[in-house]
Amino acid sequence: MSSWLARWRNPLRRADSAGEGGSRPHYRVLFVCMGNICRSPSVEGVFRGIVSRELPDLHIEIDSAGTHGYHVGEPPDPRAQRAAQRRGIDLSGLRARRVTADDFERFDLVVAMDPLNVVALEELCPPEQRSRIRLLLEFAPEAGRSDVPDPYYGGSNGFEYVLDLAEQASRGLLVHVRTVLRRV
Numbered sequence: 499m500s501s502w503l504a505r506w507r508n509p510l511r512r513a514d515s516a517g518e519g520g521s522r523p524h525y526r527v528l529f530v531c532m533g534n535i536c537r538s539p540s541v542e543g544v545f546r547g548i549v550s551r552e553l554p555d556l557h558i559e560i561d562s563a564g565t566h567g568y569h570v571g572e573p574p575d576p577r578a579q580r581a582a583q584r585r586g587i588d589l590s591g592l593r594a595r596r597v598t599a600d601d602f603e604r605f606d607l608v609v610a611m612d613p614l615n616v617v618a619l620e621e622l623c624p625p626e627q628r629s630r631i632r633l634l635l636e637f638a639p640e641a642g643r644s645d646v647p648d649p650y651y652g653g654s655n656g657f658e659y660v661l662d663l664a665e666q667a668s669r670g671l672l673v674h675v676r677t678v679l680r681r682v
Contacts, residue, residue, distance in 0.1 A: 534564030612645035637670030
């Protein structure tokens with residue numbers, strides 16, 4: 499991906515040391531669901547918004563991907579985009595992509611939406627990097643569940659619920675990232 503497109507797709511992404519002479523982001527987070535058109539882009543948008551509002555100087559690269567290639571190159575589901583837009587989150591510039599083996603080297607944290615996607619990620623991930631894989635709702639224990647349900651085959655309320663869970667978990671994830679960065 500060209501550097502201007504990378505900055506356009508993810509405004510919190512800074513040029514990395516191999517690129518335009520900038521410094522590498524302090525932390526990199528990849529959100530993963532099955533097709534990368536509903537849950538993971540929604541969480542990417544929510545987390546990006548929370549980081550930019552609450553800690554704009556925190557340098558985090560944020561991206562999303564899918565464990566399956568069903569929708570590669572497609573924008574997020576229109577229902578996900580509408581639900582996000584109602585909350586002031588713009589997902590229109592995102593495009594689905596599939597997780598690659600390189601992502602486990604590149605990202606500090608690979609955050610799955612459900613246990614099935616954890617299994618798919620573990621099959622692709624080198625054993626020494628499996629500790630980077632976490633469930634999103636580990637960062638929102640108050641949610642009382644481990645999975646972010648897939649809204650694809652349901653009604654519009656499912657997309658709203660995904661955003662509710664994303665907001666809860668994003669706050670916990672931000673606390674986690676800040677804790678990790680303090681140790682560095």
